[in-house]
Amino acid sequence: MKIKSIHVLLAIIVIIGGGIFLASELDLYNTTKIRTPQKTVEGIYDVIDMRGSHNLEEIEKYYQLPASSVIEAFGLRPDTIPEFFQLKDMKEIFKPVELEGGEYIVETDTVKVFTSLYMKIPYVSDETFYLPEKTVNYLVENDKISGEEKEYWLGHTFKMEYLDSKYLTASEFTRIVVEETEGFVVKGNTTIQELLDSGITEEKFEEVTGFKIPDKTSVSLRDFIIDKGLEFGEVKERFKE
Amino acid sequence: MSKKQSKNKHLIRLAVQIFFLALIILISVNHFRSEQGLAPLLIGNPSLHAVCPFGGVVTIYSYFAEGTFIPKIHQSSITLMWLVLGLTLLFGPVFCGWICPFGTVQEFIGKIGKKIFKKGYNNFIPSVIDKPLRYLRYVILILVVVNTAISAKLMFSNIDPYFALFNIWSSEVTRLSLLVLGLTLIGSLFVERPWCKYLCPFGALLGIFNLFRIVKLKRNEKTCINCKACDRVCPMNINISTSKTIKDHQCISCLLCTDEITCPVSNTLSFSLLESKNPTENSGNDSGVKVKESISGGGK
Numbered sequence A: 001m002k003i004k005s006i007h008v009l010l011a012i013i014v015i016i017g018g019g020i021f022l023a024s025e026l027d028l029y030n031t032t033k034i035r036t037p038q039k040t041v042e043g044i045y046d047v048i049d050m051r052g053s054h055n056l057e058e059i060e061k062y063y064q065l066p067a068s069s070v071i072e073a074f075g076l077r078p079d080t081i082p083e084f085f086q087l088k089d090m091k092e093i094f095k096p097v098e099l100e101g102g103e104y105i106v107e108t109d110t111v112k113v114f115t116s117l118y119m120k121i122p123y124v125s126d127e128t129f130y131l132p133e134k135t136v137n138y139l140v141e142n143d144k145i146s147g148e149e150k151e152y153w154l155g156h157t158f159k160m161e162y163l164d165s166k167y168l169t170a171s172e173f174t175r176i177v178v179e180e181t182e183g184f185v186v187k188g189n190t191t192i193q194e195l196l197d198s199g200i201t202e203e204k205f206e207e208v209t210g211f212k213i214p215d216k217t218s219v220s221l222r223d224f225i226i227d228k229g230l231e232f233g234e235v236k237e238r239f240k241e
Numbered sequence B: 001m002s003k004k005q006s007k008n009k010h011l012i013r014l015a016v017q018i019f020f021l022a023l024i025i026l027i028s029v030n031h032f033r034s035e036q037g038l039a040p041l042l043i044g045n046p047s048l049h050a051v052c053p054f055g056g057v058v059t060i061y062s063y064f065a066e067g068t069f070i071p072k073i074h075q076s077s078i079t080l081m082w083l084v085l086g087l088t089l090l091f092g093p094v095f096c097g098w099i100c101p102f103g104t105v106q107e108f109i110g111k112i113g114k115k116i117f118k119k120g121y122n123n124f125i126p127s128v129i130d131k132p133l134r135y136l137r138y139v140i141l142i143l144v145v146v147n148t149a150i151s152a153k154l155m156f157s158n159i160d161p162y163f164a165l166f167n168i169w170s171s172e173v174t175r176l177s178l179l180v181l182g183l184t185l186i187g188s189l190f191v192e193r194p195w196c197k198y199l200c201p202f203g204a205l206l207g208i209f210n211l212f213r214i215v216k217l218k219r220n221e222k223t224c225i226n227c228k229a230c231d232r233v234c235p236m237n238i239n240i241s242t243s244k245t246i247k248d249h250q251c252i253s254c255l256l257c258t259d260e261i262t263c264p265v266s267n268t269l270s271f272s273l274l275e276s277k278n279p280t281e282n283s284g285n286d287s288g289v290k291v292k293e294s295i296s297g298g299g300k
Helices: A005-025 A056-063 A067-073 A087-092 A108-119 A133-141 A147-154 A192-197 A202-209 A221-227 A232-240 B003-035 B054-058 B060-066 B075-091 B094-099 B101-120 B127-133 B136-151 B161-166 B175-187 B194-199 B201-211 B229-233
Strands: A097-099 A102-104 A178-180 A183-185 B216-219 B269-272
Touching (some): A005 B003, A005 B094, A067 A108, B054 B201, B060 B075, B060 B136, B075 B201, B094 B201, B101 B175
């Protein structure tokens, strides 16, 4: 039997196209981020594979580090939602600090070191040699570090400062909707609830988006907008108006 | 077969190549839009790593030894790897010749090279250097797979010109990969598919399947008129006219050499599933060998 171009084309459609369809049905074609960190030879999840995209709920799930401990140790708002707070969000909360002539940003690697100390999981960082004073105090108070380790970290602390001065005093978690003199800014992860809390009325929401407020207001505005087939950038601008 | 019909057959592969190239460009654009807070167009926002079957190869050790993927690799890469391997087992490296967007880009640039250098194109490298260099991609394949298994990191993306090309706006792209990309694109003006020939580790793996692919590329010695049109048109410089069954590890199953597109004699050079019969049996009333109206080829 002679095979021609058309047969190869059909084979591509059937094998690749059909294979992808079948795999999708069997949940074997996941093109989004794989959330599960890799394990060490001891069979525990490796701290090195902790990612900025991991949220506090996932950190608790994989590393058994309670989300409440991270919230308390890093001075996050008590009403921080673990499911939505990603480690990389920290850089939107804390001011960069000057340490030994360089700029240090509190984010994923800081949490890696904290997790390593708190859970006694080996991890050697090549960028975090100082921790926030509040974080070290939390570790000491909870007897998570002792001896030379305790001595080292107590001597290597810095004061954390919030980028948003209203971060601790606002009535709601204002990680995303930042109050400003000229109004408020809607960012990529702003939830619908945060939008409402900032003063947007249900009528205004419907007027701008053309849709009613969903029952689950904890979803991000961006996801909601994209799901409805709208342009996030445009909607964001209209809320700004 | 008329020249027009032959060209139409060639268009099937071109259409497939353009489709996959456009798909990858769309994914790349959607990534960029996503970072700007804009909605993705037409399709979702899958990672470029997620739609590359070679990701499945580099994570294979982690997958089987530890049940996890190396960072940035997704389940879809493993699935695509199996699908592509299945397709390759049947037809040889169809992925390289028909699907791979980076191969397509090189091929398109090569068309400029052909116009500039005419017959000199794709014949610049002396055989004595060219032949051993063709095995370099196996060295790279082994290095990439072993180092990825040891480090559990996606090291190949640091040199991968495919990733650099379709992520050129991203800070994730390394200078080394941009350099490799630049050299490959410039090299494509002189040599057809230089990355595929000498360096591509995935092409190396798929090339092995040419030794035992189910659908074989066969040349009928009895009817071959030794015009060597097949040799001239082959982008991978394979000596097709001297083989009975083409098992060269560099074949990319593009079908350019076959009697469907280039070979001027019907039933002489074709992809076939079973042993080819005597052409006189095949041609029925036409009895004997049928030479095409026009002899095409001379692509190099």
